[in-house]
Amino acid sequence: MEQVRTLMSVPPIVVQCGDDRDGEYEQMVSAAAPLRRIPTDERSVLSVNYTSGTTGKPKGVMYSHRGAYLQALAMVGHTGLSPSGVYLWTLPMFHCNGWCFPWAVTAAAATHVCLRRVDPAEVWRLIRSQGVTHLNGAPTVLSMIAYAAEADTVTGTPVRIATGGAPPSPAILRRMTTLGFDVTHLYGLTETYGPAAICDWRPEWDGLDMAARARMKARQGVANMISCDIRVLADDGGDVIADGETIGEIALRGNNVMLGYLHDAAGTAAAAPDGWFRTGDLGVRHTDGYIELRDRSKDVIISGGENIASVEVEQVIMEHPAVLDVAVIGVPDPQWGEVPAAHVTLKPGHQVSADDIIEHVRACIARFKAPKHVIFGELPKTSTGKTQKYVLRERAWHGREKRVQ
Structure with missing residues (x-):
């Protein structure tokens, strides 16, 4: 770190944290004069955020002052932050600049409650002792909280929790609801300052049973208030039919789309050839407009x-x-080219066989979609809690070429 600081014209102040030094930061803040710097160009680079590399080589995503400012205000509006809010940091601040919540919480004059790491026992202690009203995290974080030994129903006003990074299962959404959390599903990427879409709850869904409400919450939703309408593109470049069945690629545009990739003009052009950022995610649009x-x-x-x-x-x-977490990938098969394989993490104290998992799937969806292999154990994760499917694929396909069909 010191080597890097010597190369900088204006090196940042370094504050070392630890059990015996936690007061140092507060002392420095109390002694400091107010700092206000206004950029001369609102579209100049504010920060560079690197993608996690879950699907390839990490890329440097350039954020602008304008984009981050507007995204922060959008998060204030969508999540109901206010001066009475108490936000618990279960989401890493380094990931998409914490979805712009460091600025959003501050803009709302709410309280930040910080964690060194996601410790479910500490999360539950702080929820109760600090009166936490908001927190965010990947579905993995929700599972850690929901199935912790300390888990108990939240009394009073529900804790608002936003989740994204992977589609949450209806099962975990139901569990969080029964514990007293109000879960909102968000969707976005590093390239979109975090959440570009939000599954806004509609009053007409209040009368649905819990299973149906969980299915609605699991959708990615509609564009947030500073983004253009989300498109689902067909192979010919047009928009797919809004029938909830026709699949296309999700494309995004708006104030919360990156300036581009650092030192990679070709990559930037390929990602947004016509101004619409291609996410690489496949989805459908329902008749109500939700993706x-x-x-x-x-x-x-x-x-x-x-x-x-x-x-x-x-x-x-x-x-x-019995299932706590799962990742499904394609693995080599001499007859079919590839077949589904499920990597499963079980809840503590639970036992289940591979055949039980396979038969469970066959009873719910088309039998050919059921995994042919089930592997039990911990899943490889990024520092933000995303499952690294590419690691599982590399293990399965090592020394073999994936056949294109």
């Missing part, structure tokens, strides 16, 4: 010419009462 992801383009399993969406299989497996 729903079906899979990432590279996660679709093509088995004997049939397309199998890994997300669909994962959500069915998550319905099994």
Whole structure:
């Protein structure tokens, strides 16, 4: 770190944290004069955020002052932050600049409550002792909270929790609801300052049963207030029919789309050839205008010419009462080219066989979509809680060439 600081014309102040030094930061803030710097160009680069590399080589995503400012205000509006809010940091601040919530919480004059790491026991202690009103995190974080030994129903006003990074299963959404959390599903990428879409709740859904409400919450939703309408593109470049069935690629545009990739003009042009950023995510548009992801383009399993969406299989497996987490990938098969394989993490104290998982899937969806292999154990994760499917794929395909069908 010191080597990097010596190369900078204006090196940042470094504050070392630790159990015996936690007061240092507060002392420095108290002694400092107010700082106000206004950019001369609102579209100049504010920060560079690197993608996590879950689907390839990390890329430097350039954020502008304007984009971050507007995204922060959008998050204030969509999540109901206010001066009485208490925001618990279960989401890493380094990931998409914490979805712009460092600025959003501050803009709303709400209270930041920080964690060194996601510790479910500490999360529950702080929810109770600090009166936490808001927190965010990937579905993995929701599972850690929901199935912690300390988990208990939140009394009073529900804690508002936003989740994104992967489609949450209806099972975890139901569990969080019963514990007293109000879950909102967000969708976005590093390239979109975090959440570009939000599954805004509609009053007419209040009368649905819990299972149906969870299915609605699991959708990715509609564009946030500073984004253009989300498009779902067909192969010919037009928009797919809004029938909830026809699949296309999600494309985004608006104030919260990156300036581009650092030192990569070709990559920037390829990502947004016509001004619409291609996400690489496949989804459908429902008749009410809400989008729903079906899979990432590279996660679709093509088995004997049939397309199998890994997300669909994962959500069915998550319905099994013994399952805590799951990732479904395609693995080599001499007859079909590739077949689904499920990597499953069980809840503590639960036991289940591979055949039980397979039969559970067969009972819920088309039998050919059921995994042919089930592997039990911990899933590889990024520092933000996303499952690294590429690691699982590399293990499965090592030394073998994936056949294109």
